[in-house]
Amino acid sequence: MAEADREIIKPEMMKSYIWLQTSDGSLQQVEQEVAVFCPFICHEMHSGMGSSKTYPISLPSRVSPAMLSLILDYCRFHQVPGRSNKERKSFDEKFIRMDTKRLCELTSAADSLQLKPLVDLTSRALARMIEGKTPEEIRDIFHLPDDLTEEEKLEPIKNTIDDPRIRLLNRLYARKRKELKERERLKNVEAEEECVDERSVEDLLSFINGGDADSKGVKTSKNKKKNRRRKDPQKNTSSNDTWTSNSTSSSGNAADKKESNGLDSICHEHDAAARDDLLSNLGKSLKLPNIDDSFAPDDEFDAGDLDDDIDPAMKEKIDREVEDFARRLNSDWPDRMQEILSLGQERKRILTANTCNGSLRRYARLDQQQK
Amino acid sequence: MSSMKQWEPPKVPCKSEMEVDNITNLPEHVIDKILSHLSLRDAVRTSVLSSKWRYKWNTLPHLVFDNQSVLVSSQDQTLVKNKLVHIVDHVLLLHSGPIQKFKLSHRDLQGVSDIDKWILFLSRGALKEFVLEIWKGHRYKLPSSIYFCQNLIHLELFNCLLRPPATFAGFKNLKSIDLQHITMDQNAFEYLISSCPLLERLTLMNFDGFTNLNIHAPNLLFFDIGGVFANVNFQDTFQLAVVSIGLYSNMGFDRNLPFGSASNLIKFFGHLPRIQRLEVQSYFLKYLTAGKVPRRLPTPCIELSFLSLRINFSDLDESLAALCLLRSSPNLHELEMLARPEEQNAARVSANIVEEGYENCPFNQLRFVKIAGISGLRQELNFIKFLLANSPVLEKMTVKPSSTDGGWELLKELMKELLRFCRASVQAQIIYLDP
Numbered sequence: 001m002a003e004a005d006r007e008i009i010k011p012e013m014m015k016s017y018i019w020l021q022t023s024d025g026s027l028q029q030v031e032q033e034v035a036v037f038c039p040f041i042c043h044e045m046h047s048g049m050g051s052s053k054t055y056p057i058s059l060p061s062r063v064s065p066a067m068l069s070l071i072l073d074y075c076r077f078h079q080v081p082g083r084s085n086k087e088r089k090s091f092d093e094k095f096i097r098m099d100t101k102r103l104c105e106l107t108s109a110a111d112s113l114q115l116k117p118l119v120d121l122t123s124r125a126l127a128r129m130i131e132g133k134t135p136e137e138i139r140d141i142f143h144l145p146d147d148l149t150e151e152e153k154l155e156p157i158k159n160t161i162d163d164p165r166i167r168l169l170n171r172l173y174a175r176k177r178k179e180l181k182e183r184e185r186l187k188n189v190e191a192e193e194e195c196v197d198e199r200s201v202e203d204l205l206s207f208i209n210g211g212d213a214d215s216k217g218v219k220t221s222k223n224k225k226k227n228r229r230r231k232d233p234q235k236n237t238s239s240n241d242t243w244t245s246n247s248t249s250s251s252g253n254a255a256d257k258k259e260s261n262g263l264d265s266i267c268h269e270h271d272a273a274a275r276d277d278l279l280s281n282l283g284k285s286l287k288l289p290n291i292d293d294s295f296a297p298d299d300e301f302d303a304g305d306l307d308d309d310i311d312p313a314m315k316e317k318i319d320r321e322v323e324d325f326a327r328r329l330n331s332d333w334p335d336r337m338q339e340i341l342s343l344g345q346e347r348k349r350i351l352t353a354n355t356c357n358g359s360l361r362r363y364a365r366l367d368q369q370q371k
Numbered sequence: 372m373s374s375m376k377q378w379e380p381p382k383v384p385c386k387s388e389m390e391v392d393n394i395t396n397l398p399e400h401v402i403d404k405i406l407s408h409l410s411l412r413d414a415v416r417t418s419v420l421s422s423k424w425r426y427k428w429n430t431l432p433h434l435v436f437d438n439q440s441v442l443v444s445s446q447d448q449t450l451v452k453n454k455l456v457h458i459v460d461h462v463l464l465l466h467s468g469p470i471q472k473f474k475l476s477h478r479d480l481q482g483v484s485d486i487d488k489w490i491l492f493l494s495r496g497a498l499k500e501f502v503l504e505i506w507k508g509h510r511y512k513l514p515s516s517i518y519f520c521q522n523l524i525h526l527e528l529f530n531c532l533l534r535p536p537a538t539f540a541g542f543k544n545l546k547s548i549d550l551q552h553i554t555m556d557q558n559a560f561e562y563l564i565s566s567c568p569l570l571e572r573l574t575l576m577n578f579d580g581f582t583n584l585n586i587h588a589p590n591l592l593f594f595d596i597g598g599v600f601a602n603v604n605f606q607d608t609f610q611l612a613v614v615s616i617g618l619y620s621n622m623g624f625d626r627n628l629p630f631g632s633a634s635n636l637i638k639f640f641g642h643l644p645r646i647q648r649l650e651v652q653s654y655f656l657k658y659l660t661a662g663k664v665p666r667r668l669p670t671p672c673i674e675l676s677f678l679s680l681r682i683n684f685s686d687l688d689e690s691l692a693a694l695c696l697l698r699s700s701p702n703l704h705e706l707e708m709l710a711r712p713e714e715q716n717a718a719r720v721s722a723n724i725v726e727e728g729y730e731n732c733p734f735n736q737l738r739f740v741k742i743a744g745i746s747g748l749r750q751e752l753n754f755i756k757f758l759l760a761n762s763p764v765l766e767k768m769t770v771k772p773s774s775t776d777g778g779w780e781l782l783k784e785l786m787k788e789l790l791r792f793c794r795a796s797v798q799a800q801i802i803y804l805d806p
Contacts, residue, residue: 100393100394104393107397107401108397108398111398111400119404120404123401123405123408126394127408127409128408130417131409135416135420138420139421142392142393143391144394144395144421145392146421147422148419
C-alpha cells in the first residue's frame with residue numbers, strides 16, 4: 001500500500017528508488033536515476049518491474065552483489081550530466097584499477113546489463129594486459145591452462161622465433177611426425193595403390209621440400225597438396241639463389257628430362273651450384289621465408305593437422321630421427337644431395353616402401369654400381 | 372543471454388579460488404571486443420594460449436594489416452610482398468564470421484593484384500569499412516568488385532585510381548568518403564558523390580583527373596578539401612556545417628568574370644546556410660575574390676562561429692573579401708587570420724583601405740582572435756584595430772609575427788601600435804607571441 005501511494009504521489013523533491021535482486025536472492029534499493037543508466041534495468045522498469053519490494057528487477061546471474069555495487073558506482077558518477085570529459089576519463093582510469101579476476105567478472109556483469117561504455121572500458125583494460133606479453137606471461141595472469149600440445153605451440157601463427165634453424169627444426173619435426181603417421185596408415189593400404197608410379201622425380205624429391213610429402217614413393221591422398229605446392233618452388237627456380245628445396249627440384253627437373261642419359265654429369269653440375277647455394281643459404285635468415293612459402297600452407301596456420309596423439313615411444317623415435325635429420329642437414333648436405341638425386345633416379349625402378357635410412361644407402365650403392 | 376558459469380572446474384587439483392580462469396568463458400562478442408583493441412599480430416598470437424583460445428581470434432570483425440600488426444623487416448620488396456600476401460591470405464582463409472572493417476596500409480606494400488582478390492572476397496561479405504593505403508608505387512586501380520559492396524559505410528583510399536564500371540549504381544549506405552592522392556575523372560566523381568544519398572562526410576586531398584567540384588549531397592555535414600581545382604559548386608548542401616577548403620595553387624583568377632556573374636563569394640555561400648566552421652586555406656580566399664566583392668553577403672551566416680582565413684593582407688581584394696565575410700558573420704565566436712607569407716607584392720596593393728571600410732560592425736560573440744604571420748604592415752594593423760574596436764566581449768587576442776629577417780624595427784612599431792589601440796572589451800588580453 002505504502003509503495004503504491006509513493007508511486008502515485010512522486011514528489012519532485014523525493015528521489016525514487018527501485019528494487020534490484022541479484023542471483024543470490026538479496027535485494028537492494030537503488031536510486032532510480034542511477035540504476036536506469038543500465039539499459040537492462042531501464043527496459044525492465046519500462047515493463048513495470050522494480051517499483052516495489054515484491055516485484056524487484058531480477059538481475060542476470062552474472063551480476064553478483066559485489067559487481068553490482070561496482071557497476072552502480074560507475075553509473076552514479078557518469079549519469080551526472082555536468083561532468084567534463086577530463087573528469088570522466090580520470091574517474092575511469094582509477095575505476096578499473098583492480099585485479100584481473102574482478103576485471104573479468106566486471107566485464108561479464110556489465111555485458112549482461114548491456115552497459116556498453118563500461119564493457120568498452122574493461123575490454124580495453126584487459127587488452128592492455130594482453131598486449132605485448134609472451135604467452136607464458138598471459139597464461140600466468142589469467143590462469144589459463146597450458147593444454148596445447150608441444151607441436152601446436154611450436155608453430156605459432158606469426159613466427160616469433162627468429163632463429164632460422166630453430167624454425168627449420170620445428171618444421172622438420174612436424175613433418176616427420178606426419179610422415180610417421182602416414183606410414184602407420186599406409187601399412188594397411190592396398191598394394192595396388194602404389195603400382196603405377198608415374199610421378200616425376202620432383203615428386204619424390206619433395207620429401208625435402210614438402211611439408212607432408214611422403215618420403216616413400218607411394219601415392220596417397222596427399223598427392224594433391226604436394227603437386228600444388230611444388231608449383232611454388234618451380235616458379236622460383238628461375239633465380240638461382242633460392243633455397244635448397246628449390247634447387248633440388250630444379251635439378252630434379254633437369255634430371256627428369258635427361259633421365260635416359262647418364263644422370264651423373266647433371267648431378268655433379270647441379271651439385272656444385274647447389275652446394276654453394278645451400279651452404280650460403282643455411283646461414284641467412286632472409287632466405288628462410290622461402291621455406292615458409294613452400295612449407296607454410298600446412299605448417300603456419302596448421303589447425304587440426306598436427307593434432308595427433310603419438311605415444312611416448314614413438315615420440316622418442318621421432319626425436320631421434322629429427323635430430324639425425326637435422327644433423328645431416330647441417331653437416332653432410334652435399335653428400336646427402338647426391339644420395340637424394342640418385343634415390344630419385346632409382347625410385348623409378350624399385351617399387352617398395354622401406355624405411356628411409358636403409359633404402360637410401362642401398363640406392364646409393366646401386367647408383368655407384370650403375371656408374 | 373547465456374549464463375556463464377562463475378568458475379571453471381580447475382584442470383589442476385588444489386588450485387585456489389584466486390587462480391581460476393575467468394576470461395576464457397566470456398561471451399564471444401566480448402572477447403572480440405578485447406581482441407579488437409590489440410594489433411592483429413597480438414590477437415592472432417592468443418591462439419597459442421590454450422586450446423580454447425586457439426580459434427578465438429577467428430571471429431574478429433575488424434582486420435587491420437599495417438606496419439604494427441604485421442612485422443616484416445626487410446628491404447627486399449619481393450620478400451615483403453610475399454610475406455604480406457601470405458599473411459593476409461591466411462588470415463582471410465581462417466577467418467570466420469563477418470568482416471566489418473578491413474584496413475590494409477602497410478608501408479612497404481605496393482599495389483599488387485592480390486588486393487583485387489581480397490576485395491572480391493570482402494565484397495561478397497558484409498563489409499562496412501574499407502581502408503586501403505598504398506604507400507609505394509603507382510596509383511592502384513581498384514577492381515570493380517569494390518563498387519558493389521552495398522553495405523559500405525566508410526571508404527578511405529590513398530594513392531588509388533578510381534574507375535567505376537558503367538553498371539555502378541552508387542553506395543546506398545555510404546556515409547563517409549576519404550580520398551587522398553587519387554585519380555578519377557570528372558563524371559565519375561560527380562556521379563560518385565551524387566549517388567550516395569546518405570553521404571555525410573567528404574574528404575578530398577590531392578586529386579587529379581577533375582577540376583570542377585560540383586557537390587550534390589543533401590546530407591553532407593563535413594567537407595574537407597585540399598587540392599587544385601577550378602571551381603567549387605555546392606548544390607543543395609543545406610546541412611553542411613563544417614567546411615575546410617584549401618586551394619593549393621594560385622590559379623590567377625580573372626578579376627572580371629565574363630558574364631558579370633555573381634561573385635564567387637556569393638555563389639559559395641549561397642548554398643551554405645547552416646555553416647558553423649569554416650577554414651579558408653592556401654589560395655582559396657583569392658578564388659573567392661573573383662567577381663565583384665560585395666560589402667556583405669545577401670544572407671548573413673548566422674551560425675558561423677569559427678572562421679579561419681589564410682589571407683594576404685597586402686592584397687586589396689582579399690582584404691575586402693575578408694571584411695565582407697566578417698560583416699556577414701554576426702555570431703562569430705573565434706577568428707583566425709593567418710598571413711600568407713610569400714606574397715608581398717599583390718596585383719592591387721592596398722595602400723590603405725579607406726576608413727569606411729572599417730566602420731562599426733559589432734562582433735557581439737567574438738571571444739578569441741588569433742593573428743599570425745604578420746610583419747607589421749599597415750593593413751595588418753588596420754585589421755587588428757578594427758577587430759579590437761568592435762569586439763565588446765573579446766577575451767583573448769594572440770598576435771604572432773612571422774619570423775623576422777631583421778625587421779625588428781617594424782615589429783617594435785607593431786607592438787607600440789598594439790598597445791595604443793583602443794579596445795571595446797575591458798577584459799581583452801593581447802598576447803604577443805615570439806616569432
